[in-house]
Amino acid sequence: MSDARQRLTHLIELATTDAPENRRTLAVELCDLLLDWPAHYPAAMREPFEALLEKIVRLIDADTRRALAERLGARDETPLPLLNEFYFDAPSETRDAIVLRNALLEDGTQPELPRANEKEIVAAARSRTNGEFTRAFASMLGIEAGTAERILLDSSGRALAIACKGAHMNRATFSALAVLTEGSGGTVDLRERLSSFDSVPLTAAERLLVHWRTKHAA
The missing domain is CATH 1.25.40 (Serine Threonine Protein Phosphatase 5, Tetratricopeptide repeat)
Known part of the structure; x- marks a missing residue:
């Protein structure tokens, strides 16, 4: 052919x-x-x-x-x-490259994402079981439950940092969620997990969260 x-x-x-x-x-x-x-x-x-x-x-x-x-x-x-x-x-190095490409993209558009209710999200993380919180987290961010689960299971904290930063949550909210959800129980040091928030560019986080939300809407 x-x-x-x-x-x-x-x-x-x-x-x-x-x-x-x-x-x-x-x-x-x-x-x-x-x-x-x-x-x-x-x-x-x-x-x-x-x-x-x-x-x-x-x-x-x-x-x-x-x-x-x-x-x-x-x-x-x-x-x-x-x-x-x-x-x-x-793999992790490819994920980093994906984040960088999102940060460098210049297509003339500016993602518009409503600010998440941070107090409500942290309260849900403290009071609900893992499965219940995953569903609540997905609903609050407007993403699929499967996507929310993969975000929360990422032991590096990078995906959670992307979701939180993309939704315009502050660092304190991210830190609380990072400690309360604990990823997938991997070997990543908690300090390294918490530091991931500062290493994610805001524009990249916004664009990836828009992609995850678009996938949910499809």
Whole structure:
């Protein structure tokens, strides 16, 4: 299939087949194509392939997501929305690169995020069980419960710092949540976990939180 449109049609056919193995095959084929884009394919055709991959990665298994995240994260031409989709699956150095790219993005837009009710969030963290707080945290930030869970399970505290800073919470609120939620019980020192708030650029935090909220609204 030398024609880009024919190949896109083939991949869309895979996408419409509701089978886990087909979704995995589709994601891998899309990744292969984007990383080795044929010279005779129009550059304008990349966007629909990228959009299809961004959609399908939400439906594939974690191991495949991690493998694709490592491959795509190493390439400068990978579009930022697609990288954002892989944030939780990427290794730590790739996550840092994703944060940096969000911070450096100049697209003429300014994320508008309402300020979260910080007292309510901290009170919920103190009074509710982990599962209950995860659902409450998701609701308060306008994100999916699955996204909230991955944020809270990040032992480095980086994802929590992004969520808190993106929602314009102050450092004291972040620190309280970092101590109360304790990540996934990893080996990260608490001081290092708490310091993550200062290392996250505000613009990057806002853009990533907007992405997580958009995913919830989709």
